[in-house]
Amino acid sequence: MPEAKLWIWGGTALVPGAPNGRLEDAAIGIADGKIVSIGKRSEVTPAPGARKIDTTGCLVTPGFVNGHTHTGMSLLRGLADDLPLDTWLREVIFPTEQKWGSPDFVYWGTLLACAEMIRGGITTFNDMYYFEERAAQAANEAGMRMVAGQSLTEESDIDGTGKDLTGSFDRFRESVGDFPLVTASVAPHAIYSVSRENWKALIEYSAKTQTRIHFHLCETRWEVQDCQKKYGKTPVAFFEELGLWEQPVTAAHAVCLTPEDIQILGKHRVGISHNPESNFKLATEIAPVVELRRAGARVALGTDSTASNNNLDLFGEADVAAKMQAFKYGAGALKAQDVFSMLTREGALALGLEETGVLEVGKQADIIAIDVTAPHAVPIYNPYSHIVYGAGARDVKHSVVNGQVLMENRTLLTLDEQEIVREAAHWARRISP
Amino acid sequence: MPEAKLWIWGGTALVPGAPNGRLEDAAIGIADGKIVSIGKRSEVTPAPGARKIDTTGCLVTPGFVNGHTHTGMSLLRGLADDLPLDTWLREVIFPTEQKWGSPDFVYWGTLLACAEMIRGGITTFNDMYYFEERAAQAANEAGMRMVAGQSLTEESDIDGTGKDLTGSFDRFRESVGDFPLVTASVAPHAIYSVSRENWKALIEYSAKTQTRIHFHLCETRWEVQDCQKKYGKTPVAFFEELGLWEQPVTAAHAVCLTPEDIQILGKHRVGISHNPESNFKLATEIAPVVELRRAGARVALGTDSTASNNNLDLFGEADVAAKMQAFKYGAGALKAQDVFSMLTREGALALGLEETGVLEVGKQADIIAIDVTAPHAVPIYNPYSHIVYGAGARDVKHSVVNGQVLMENRTLLTLDEQEIVREAAHWARRISP
Numbered sequence: 001m002p003e004a005k006l007w008i009w010g011g012t013a014l015v016p017g018a019p020n021g022r023l024e025d026a027a028i029g030i031a032d033g034k035i036v037s038i039g040k041r042s043e044v045t046p047a048p049g050a051r052k053i054d055t056t057g058c059l060v061t062p063g064f065v066n067g068h069t070h071t072g073m074s075l076l077r078g079l080a081d082d083l084p085l086d087t088w089l090r091e092v093i094f095p096t097e098q099k100w101g102s103p104d105f106v107y108w109g110t111l112l113a114c115a116e117m118i119r120g121g122i123t124t125f126n127d128m129y130y131f132e133e134r135a136a137q138a139a140n141e142a143g144m145r146m147v148a149g150q151s152l153t154e155e156s157d158i159d160g161t162g163k164d165l166t167g168s169f170d171r172f173r174e175s176v177g178d179f180p181l182v183t184a185s186v187a188p189h190a191i192y193s194v195s196r197e198n199w200k201a202l203i204e205y206s207a208k209t210q211t212r213i214h215f216h217l218c219e220t221r222w223e224v225q226d227c228q229k230k231y232g233k234t235p236v237a238f239f240e241e242l243g244l245w246e247q248p249v250t251a252a253h254a255v256c257l258t259p260e261d262i263q264i265l266g267k268h269r270v271g272i273s274h275n276p277e278s279n280f281k282l283a284t285e286i287a288p289v290v291e292l293r294r295a296g297a298r299v300a301l302g303t304d305s306t307a308s309n310n311n312l313d314l315f316g317e318a319d320v321a322a323k324m325q326a327f328k329y330g331a332g333a334l335k336a337q338d339v340f341s342m343l344t345r346e347g348a349l350a351l352g353l354e355e356t357g358v359l360e361v362g363k364q365a366d367i368i369a370i371d372v373t374a375p376h377a378v379p380i381y382n383p384y385s386h387i388v389y390g391a392g393a394r395d396v397k398h399s400v401v402n403g404q405v406l407m408e409n410r411t412l413l414t415l416d417e418q419e420i421v422r423e424a425a426h427w428a429r430r431i432s433p
Numbered sequence: 434m435p436e437a438k439l440w441i442w443g444g445t446a447l448v449p450g451a452p453n454g455r456l457e458d459a460a461i462g463i464a465d466g467k468i469v470s471i472g473k474r475s476e477v478t479p480a481p482g483a484r485k486i487d488t489t490g491c492l493v494t495p496g497f498v499n500g501h502t503h504t505g506m507s508l509l510r511g512l513a514d515d516l517p518l519d520t521w522l523r524e525v526i527f528p529t530e531q532k533w534g535s536p537d538f539v540y541w542g543t544l545l546a547c548a549e550m551i552r553g554g555i556t557t558f559n560d561m562y563y564f565e566e567r568a569a570q571a572a573n574e575a576g577m578r579m580v581a582g583q584s585l586t587e588e589s590d591i592d593g594t595g596k597d598l599t600g601s602f603d604r605f606r607e608s609v610g611d612f613p614l615v616t617a618s619v620a621p622h623a624i625y626s627v628s629r630e631n632w633k634a635l636i637e638y639s640a641k642t643q644t645r646i647h648f649h650l651c652e653t654r655w656e657v658q659d660c661q662k663k664y665g666k667t668p669v670a671f672f673e674e675l676g677l678w679e680q681p682v683t684a685a686h687a688v689c690l691t692p693e694d695i696q697i698l699g700k701h702r703v704g705i706s707h708n709p710e711s712n713f714k715l716a717t718e719i720a721p722v723v724e725l726r727r728a729g730a731r732v733a734l735g736t737d738s739t740a741s742n743n744n745l746d747l748f749g750e751a752d753v754a755a756k757m758q759a760f761k762y763g764a765g766a767l768k769a770q771d772v773f774s775m776l777t778r779e780g781a782l783a784l785g786l787e788e789t790g791v792l793e794v795g796k797q798a799d800i801i802a803i804d805v806t807a808p809h810a811v812p813i814y815n816p817y818s819h820i821v822y823g824a825g826a827r828d829v830k831h832s833v834v835n836g837q838v839l840m841e842n843r844t845l846l847t848l849d850e851q852e853i854v855r856e857a858a859h860w861a862r863r864i865s866p
Contacts, residue, residue: 077811078818082755082765115808280756281822282764310822311809320753322515323713331715332515375548376744376826378510378854379861385511389714389743393809394827421811428812 001036001361003047004029006403008367010041010056014340014383015359021337022383026060030365033403038361053398053408058369059383061340062357063123063401064314065347067273067300068214068252070307071113071138072106072129073097075427077306085220085282093307094156097130100431101158107134112424114142115415116312120393123366123401126250126273126302126351128187128214130159133175140179143404143414145366147250147351148176149187149214152202154194165198166205173211181402183353185212185250190219191235192226199242206247212352213244217251220284224256236261245270248352252302255279255287262288266295271350274342276320278304286328289321293338300347301339313393318343322388336388343387369398434469434794437462439836440479441800443489446471447773447816448792454770455816459493463798466836471794486831486841491802492816494773495790496556496834497747498780500706500733501647501685503740504546504571505539505562506530508860510739518653518715526740527589530563533864534591540567545857547575548850549745552843553826556799556834559683559706559735559784561620561647563592566608573612576837576847578799580683580784581609582620582647585635587627598631599638606644614835616785618645618683623652624668625659632675639680645785646677650684653717657689669694678703681785685735688712688720695721699728704783707775709753711737719761722754726771733780734772746826751776755821769821776820802831 006029013026015038027044029037037044046052073093080092106129117125127135128149139146150172152161161168173184188194188202206213218224218235227235236257239245245264250271257265265272274289293299301321303312318339325334341347348357356364370391372380377395380386399407406414439462446459448471460477462470470477479485506526513525539562550558560568561582572579583605585594594601606617621627621635639646651657651668660668669690672678678701685706687698698705707722726732734754736745751772758767774780781790789797803824805813810828813819832840839847 075812077814078823079814081815081818081822082759082768084764088764112808112811119808277752277756280753280760282759306823310818311825313809313825316749316752319710319749320713320756323710323753326515326715327713331517331521335515373854375545375552375850375854375857376746378545378857379508379864381510381512381861381865382514385514385743389514390511390739392744392746392825392827394825417808421806421808424808424811428814431812432814 002031004031004036005050006030007046007050007052008055008060008369008400009052010054011058011060011369012383013038013060013359028060028359028367030400030403033365035359035361035363035365038359053369053400053405055369055398057373058371058397059387060367060369061387062344062359063366063368063399064121064343065300065351065357066117066122066125066303066312066314067250067347067350068275068302068304069113069125069127069312070129070305071110071125071127072131072135073305073307074109074113075105075424075431078310079307096431097156097158101130103131103134105427106131107138108420108423108427110135110138111142111415111420113312114138114144115412115417115420118142118144118399118406118412119396120313120315121368121370121396121399122312122314123368123399124348124351124353124356126214133172136176136179136182139182141414143401143406145181145356145401147183147185147212147214149185151187151189152194152198153189154198162198165201169205185214187214190216190223191238192223203242203244203247210248212248212250214250215252217254218256219253221256234258234261236264240264250351253279253287254292255285257288262291262295265292265297270297271352272297272299273302273350274299274321275302275304275317276324277317278309280320282308286324290325290329290333298346298350299342300350301342314343315392318388336382336384339388340384365400365403367400368396371395371397435464436480437464437469438483439463440483440485441488441493441802441833442485443474443487444491444493444802445816446493446792461493461792461800463833463836466798468792468794468796468798471792486833486838488802488831490806491804491830492820493800493802494820495777495792496799496801496832497554497776498733498784498790499550499555499558499736499745499747500683500780500783501708501735501737502546502558502560502745503562503738504543504558504560505564505568506738506740507542507546508538508857508864511743512740518717529864530589530591534563536564536567538860539564540571541853541856541860543568543571544575544848544853546745547571547577548845548848548853551575551577551832551839551845552829553746553748554801554803554829554832555745555747556801556832557781557784557786557789559647566605569609569612569615572615574847576834576839578614578789578834580616580618580645580647582618584620584622585627585631586622587631598634602638618647620647623649623656624671625656636675636677636680643681645681645683647683648685650687651689652686654689667691667694669697673697683784686712686720687725688718690721695724695728698725698730703730704785705730705732706735706783707732707754708735708737708750709757710750711742713753715741719757722758723762723766731779731783732775733783734775747776748825751821769815769817772821773817798833798836800833801829804828804830
């Protein structure tokens with residue numbers, strides 16, 4: 001192992017295998033973007049000149065994984081609230097995107113989203129939008145890990161991806177190839193917004209290039225009924241016939257499912273992003289997360305976009321996710337420690353990222369420190385419970401991704417936050433209805 | 434009007450009657466605990482020596498009202514999670530309270546709660562617990578506005594209130610009489626934990642002394658069924674017969690109601706505290722808030738205790754409340770502006786406090802400033818929507834109660850926060866199972 005150049009120094013680290021999963025007075029050594037040692041602070045002597053991030057008074061955990069978002073929409077945060085999905089999409093979002101959607105809109109929106117996400121403990125995100133190469137550029141500047149999904153919505157094909165499907169995706173994959181923490185995916189919007197022919201072409205493309213597919217699945221009852229009418233089967237069964245589940249897939253939402261659907265998704269260990277606040281606000285249903293996980297699916301938590309959900313706060317999603325499942329299946333159906341896993345390791349696996357999401361020697365150094373000295377964090381009888389039910393995005397004090405410090409003591413080190421906020425406000429003044 | 438000694442200086446104030454409910458570049462003058470002027474900063478000249486709180490970059494709003502909590506339980510934050518209500522109460526909470534509950538336990542727990550609540554924008558809270566005079570003492574030291582409810586649970590009568598009912602309440606009322614911002618209430622736990630005779634005695638006591646009654650109503654399906662079995666009617670009908678609804682009442686939860694129950698509560702304009710996260714986590718049902726408000730009830734939002742809900746964050750409650758009602762009644766059923774009203778003016782009225790909860794000349798100066806310069810607050814197309822769906826407790830920058838500054842630039846001015854956190858951690862080490 002190379003000698004650590006950076007140390008996460010102090011605090012309580014949540015480490016698999018430690019007694020109660022907790023390592024007190026922790027010291028985590030980092031080199032070349034990876035965790036090279038995990039131990040007690042009292043038992044290591046950092047090399048002279050090694051940098052230390054002071055994490056005393058903190059819980060040290062893997063960075064959070066945002067399983068589904070559209071960061072390019074961040075400039076539309078809260079543009080229209082309290083509307084049903086269909087009205088919201090067709091009367092507000094689509095027309096606004098048609099008018100304002102552009103590469104620069106996406107770039108600045110994603111920078112804004114990265115600033116918010118880093119501040120909230122998110123180190124990896126799974127994105128889907130137009131002009132996605134500009135979103136990837138923003139993530140690269142921020143130093144975040146990203147699965148970047150170039151989107152296709154046939155009725156609203158802003159960037160022209162649909163005109164030359166495989167050519168567009170080839171160009172997109174090439175354009176993000178130089179960003180070391182970005183993985184490209186293809187992101188057809190949904191079953192109802194992409195034709196059967198294009199779905200087939202995309203699945204073939206995915207098989208040929210081993211590119212992950214990220215899309216919206218069974219978000220509403222309407223979507224399922226529409227598919228039944230058109231294809232005579234549920235979306236999950238439809239996609240099974242097309243061979244989609246044989247490919248690497250992250251399906252967002254997965255709310256309205258039959259027991260057979262759940263078995264199919266579980267059997268293929270499909271990655272799911274559960275986005276409880278978005279589902280809740282758009283008044284769909286409660287996703288069968290407990291059953292999906294039991295069947296074998298890997299479930300991440302996602303914020304969806306700020307246009308539907310207003311913030312990119314996974315602490316809020318975690319809290320609501322646990323409570324929603326309690327509401328559906330009974331208290332304790334999805335325990336705090338399970339939700340923590342969905343925020344971190346299971347979330348990473350749902351995105352196909354095997355090398356992150358856990359504090360383990362050899363894994364990527366994607367680490368956050370959550371301050372637990374404020375009154376709302378005292379006492380802590382159980383750290384998992386505190387993270388899921390008690391803590392908030394502003395409690396995150398430090399963030400490291402791939403061994404690079406992105407935030408120290410609440411100050412962003414890779415982004416010019418003031419410039420980003422200024423630019424976002426400037427866009428908003430023009431967009432404002 | 435007396436000349437203002439304190440100014441809330443700058444920012445966007447949410448003021449009824451202003452265009453879109455917003456006053457930009459606001460200046461709010463305060464004297465003798467009250468708001469004495471509201472206008473634009475450019476149009477007033479503060480007297481020499483007047484103190485200014487710089488609220489540029491903030492939304493300025495009435496302080497939030499916490500409609501239902503048990504602050505004395507704060508030392509049990511997250512002691513046991515993911516359990517059904519009955520198991521949680523009888524196997525964990527009651528025995529722990531029996532062992533540890535004491536006047537000092539309540540005092541330190543409430544100080545901890547006050548520190549957290551001030552930091553989260555809460556200026557008024559409706560409390561219910563044992564040894565409540567010590568909770569009132571803590572609130573008085575913190576400078577918070579409080580309705581203090583001395584509790585009675587017959588099977589767990591820790592402080593002996595049940596042994597001499599009216600005498601205990603007389604002594605309690607006298608003991609908090611010197612705290613200018615504290616109003617005393619009587620707080621029988623629930624229909625199933627207080628006998629019919631004691632309910633009758635308490636209602637009589639309330640009628641005689643005009644003391645508000647604060648209790649848990651229809652929190653679970655079990656409670657309703659148990660009442661049906663014992664008394665042959667719903668709790669709401671049972672209490673109607675006893676004349677409870679003629680008295681000043683704040684009923685917490687009000688989840689499992691019949692249409693007739695809703696009409697009764699509405700007709701009497703009963704104050705309700707809706708506690709969505711607590712209901713959700715304990716896997717009860719979704720309260721019919723939309724119908725209750727339509728029928729005429731006044732509905733506050735409450736956090737419940739940190740033992741069930743882990744934090745005292747009304748931003749989280751607001752977010753979940755809006756989404757829960759959307760889920761029950763359809764998107765937009767409870768709009769962000771309605772939720773904001775429940776957080777402030779309607780919340781105050783639900784507690785019988787006519788003089789707070791709104792930025793209006795002559796009203797009590799209970800005011801907070803919410804920072805909106807961080808990335809997650811940009812853009813803001815609608816401030817109500819941002820407060821309900823986007824903001825978090827740590828965004829609150831300043832807090833004023835009754836004209837006294839309790840927090841300036843995130844620093845608490847009335848409490849020794851470090852001492853409180855230290856004491857709380859000390860208690861936790863002893864309590865820890």
